[in-house]
Amino acid sequence: MKMQITMWSFFILLTGLLSIKTTLVSAIGIWSSSAKLSSQRPRCPERCGNVTIPFPFGIGKECYFNEAFEVSCDNNTAFINDMSVQHISMDSITLYITFTPFRYNKSSGKNIYNDYLQASSDEYFSISNKNNLVAIGCDIYAYAKDLDTGSGDSIVSQCASFCGNSTYNVSSSSPSSSYCTGNNGCCQSELSKIVPRDFNMYIQTINTAETSWTSSNCTYYLVVEKGSSEVGFTQLHGKCREDDYYIGRMALNWVIGNLSCEKAMRRPKYACTKNSRCIDDTTRPAGGYRCDCSSGYEGNPYLLHGCQDIDECASPKRNRCPNNTRCVNTLGTYRCDSNNVRHMLAKQLSIGIGAAITFVILVAVCLWLSKWLRKREENKAKQKYFKRNGGLLLRQRISLDGEISGSSLPKLFLKEELEKATDNFNEIRILGKGGAGTVYKGMLSDGSIVAVKKSNAVDKDQIEQFINEILILSQINHRHIVKVLGCCLETQVPLLVYEYISNGTLSSHIHGNLRHSSNPTVSKSELDDQILPHPAIILSWDHRVRIAAEIAGALSYMHSCASTPILHRDIKSNNILLDDNFRAVVSDFGLSRMLSVDKTHLTTLVGGTFGYIDPEYFRSGQLTDKCDVYAFGVILAELLTSQRVVTSNQPEDPGLVIRFTLALKENCIIEIVDPEIVKETEDEHVILAVAKLAKRCLNFNARRRPSMKEVAAELEQQGKMRQDMPHTESFQDNISPKSESSHTSDCSKEDN
Known part of the structure; x- marks a missing residue:
């Protein structure tokens, strides 16, 4: 009776706690949905011209995560490391990059040029695979190679451009995917999935007569963002002038450092805040991580309280509640409550079933916990017996005696293994008794017959004798000396296992x-x-x-x-x-x-x-x-x-x-x-x-x-x-x- 009253009290208390939790979740959800989302720290500029500056980027001290994310604003133009910024998102930034043409040197006859391309000197930035390699010119082969490896299989991207016998003319508009086909003086190719932080770019003639270089002595290679078109190219059918150039948009990835999520979470400067998740970067060899708001939240995951709950009930597009139900917003998700009496009863029934399942789970957890605690106590007892039975002495003797090799060390048997072998040390298994202990006949799981010596008492002198016997016999390999197979030190009294000699004394x-x-x-x-x-x-x-x-x-x-x-x-x-x-x-x-x-x-x-x-x-x-x-x-x-x-x-x-x-x-x-x-x-x-x-x-x-x-x-x-x-x-x-x-x-x- 007392047990039943206790269980009903526990059930009532659990129901009350669930009700309080639901009320608090709803209140917090309403508050969080009404709060204004901000992408920057308080009292820090959020924009420079038309560019939004989200944290961890920032303008001015105390507004950025570290110096690598510092943004300077000059005449409403944002700059990072002296590069003009067009756009900043939670995973990439878009910059303006100036490209100049290659010029053919007739006096030297050089038919290959290379240049070095690096996103930034900071480890936080790398060239994104959202860019394309673009080459403009006739009968040329352009490719990019990983600067670190320099091996043949380190090609980042490559393409070839041909013109045939026609004179090519690149208009002032940027090359598009339909234009750069490779047969009209323009080719393009996607970058590899994992882009190195820096690489070399090469462009060389394919025509051995070098007509492509002599007919038009300038060619271009570019790394530009896919679909960029607002800045044009120089007319290339004439001679190149000294001031010719092309300004293109390039996308860069950014990450927080070069640590993985697992390692970063253990650091004091871990960037991800509450209600956010860590994402390992897989687009570059150096690694690193970014943060993103957890499912059901939105905002800036790098700001304190930056990820706020999404009110899925504010818009029908954000929830899947049927027409005859009422959407109730909760933290990170929502639920659909029914106004129908039948549905309400079904809901109450489901709550009851859920409570019963919860109770069963709690009972199972208690049983598991009890078993775990019992197992823990057994392990503690085993460790205690191991020390008392000379386990530490055995380790000390092994470490001090360099002549005891690893191959001659005895096997440490488990307590359960020897109990099973001897039928829990059944008296019918006794082979003999002596002043030091009792010897039992046993059968191991592999079918081998052994003799198990169980000591009578536990005192310091007998333990020393026992450890001494193990160490001595483990070093001897002689047909007329009994062979020790191992021992067990995690029982109340020590056990010695050796080969079974069948014909008595x-x-x-x-x-x-x-x-x-x-x-x-x-x-x-x-x-x-x-x-x-x-x-x-x-x-x-x-x-x-x-x-x-x-x-x-x-x-x-x-x-x-x-x-x-x-x-x-x-x-x-x-x-x-x-x-x-x-x-x-x-x-x-x-x-x-x-x-x-x-x-x-x-x-x-x-x-x-x-x-x-x-x-x-x-x-x-x-x-x-x-x-x-x-x-x-x-x-x-x-x-x-x-x-x-x-x-x-x-x-x-x-x-x-x-x-x-x-x-x-x-x-x-x-x-x-x-x-x-x-x-x-x-x-x-x-x-x-x-x-x-x-x-x-x-x-x-x-x-x-x-x-x-x-x-x-x-x-x-x-x-x-x-x-x-x-x-x-x-x-x-x-x-x-x-x-x-x-x-x-x-x-x-x-x-x-």
């Missing part, structure tokens, strides 16, 4: 046989976490050596081959992904750091995963490439033993590294190695070689550890040796379902 595969086992070192929660995208299979020994070599190769590339060395700092089996062909791909660069080539280490807060952290780094806080070597040694131990690095249900367990190194020291390494590997390999020396390499990587003294380049080379050599062995089976032959049995090393127990 290395940890899931090497510890998959622990499911349903009776291994006392593994808790039930750890077993439940081993969810693989495919049924668990055994990784053969050849598999494991090749995977280790691929991981080592990727780390070697990061340490030695990248333009700036990159330290991963969080190498672990959970961060090694396997594709459909069981190729290893290193991922999760959130803790990575870039090391300048002139530095050997970085001092940072200790970061990484317990069990994989270099003890020396843990103690000193100095991050070096040997920290990744240590973590890789832990992965080698996992590949050899299929055991977890730490167990949460046995606090007294010293961990895999201690048990592994102790087994090597006690020469009982075979007892801790996965029995499936021992059974498959049959050569303990091969296992021992890899175990010793792992021991070197796990050396507590970082300086005694090998580089990743050395590790990669040694593992590659081990792989080649296995391939050369005749009994070695292929990769596919070594894939079989995982057995549910597990092996627990008794080596440490024997020590006890």
Whole structure:
């Protein structure tokens, strides 16, 4: 009910305002139609002789727009730049121009003459295309060329005049279009649509014997207004006298400056006033603009209040109202009111319908405005999240790091694009969860499958890790390092988009046989976490050596081959992904750091995963490439033993590294190695070689550890040796379902 009362109140108010507006419009229209139109400023002369002087032209100071439009009046004759003015309109002026004849110089035998023609030195005036080029003489060719370009295609106008064998005689009347046919000693041609401000005029003989010049040694070329006829020509059949001349009328265009309307409207000296429109000049290359009163108005558009409303009702010729209606003048237009009752009712109905349509439009505008404001708030939120999620940090890092090229920059995905790809981050799309975030499987609009990493929380340290991961991965192009496709920073938490690796993590595969086992070192929660995208299979020994070599190769590339060395700092089996062909791909660069080539280490807060952290780094806080070597040694131990690095249900367990190194020291390494590997390999020396390499990587003294380049080379050599062995089976032959049995090393127990 309250809503209905409000709407009716709004409707009544709107109707009242419309009535008031109609009354005011009618009153103003009556006042404006009764006002006297003036073409000049107050207290400024409007005429000089028979010539009307409209503003922006003017006689005397404060009466013209600027000096270019100053008019001097001498003996009732108006002059502009010392040229006599016959007429001034709102777009052109007509001047009197004196033309003298060309004379043939018999001694020099010159058969071509040229002269220079310019409307005025001011940029406001140019020769109008309302003029014609006229040439008078026998066997002559006259033409005008653009002075600026001088090229062959810059002809402004041209014509040829012939006389035949008859003696030509131009009467004292000006040549008309019917007279100047080109075959009677006179020709004429229109100027081009766009006339240059100044140009050269040429006249030359066509007859090589030059009889045209010798028989009558004077010819004329003229540029005169079309249809001008009040001033005559000199008789040309005799010899030219020194005082021969022709005075013709020439039309000039005038504009306000050389700016376009768009640019002029932003200037303080914009010439067009209220109720007028700006018109760009298209008749000359330099441009410029003029003003004209808007439709329904008349007067001088350059004067304040110069454009006044036209009373269309004052004359039947100005309106189209039927006989049974009454014409009502309004500002800029008029309307026809009917005196018939039926028509009045129809009009009231139309007003009601119009009001209803207006209401609907207002509602639509309100809805649109609401949507626009909501969209605006969303954009503000996106900008806020962009700053909070490290967008400014990303730009700063890119600008400071000159080695990040444009081609390697990650794509910035839209929020809506990733929401659609992951079905609004549906739980069924989750690939895995970790301490830093959750990874979802998504499909982009082009059908490509991606992994979308969504951070758990937003704090400064995590944002720096996120931006760091983007920048590092965007510079790496290696088949065994995960490829970043882009990121999204306009969401509440940052999102990272990278290629989808389909076969889970290395940890899931090497510890998959622990499911349903009776291994006392593994808790039930750890077993439940081993969810693989495919049924668990055994990784053969050849598999494991090749995977280790691929991981080592990727780390070697990061340490030695990248333009700036990159330290991963969080190498672990959970961060090694396997594709459909069981190729290893290193991922999760959130803790990575870039090391300048002139530095050997970085001092940072200790970061990484317990069990994989270099003890020396843990103690000193100095991050070096040997920290990744240590973590890789832990992965080698996992590949050899299929055991977890730490167990949460046995606090007294010293961990895999201690048990592994102790087994090597006690020469009982075979007892801790996965029995499936021992059974498959049959050569303990091969296992021992890899175990010793792992021991070197796990050396507590970082300086005694090998580089990743050395590790990669040694593992590659081990792989080649296995391939050369005749009994070695292929990769596919070594894939079989995982057995549910597990092996627990008794080596440490024997020590006890």
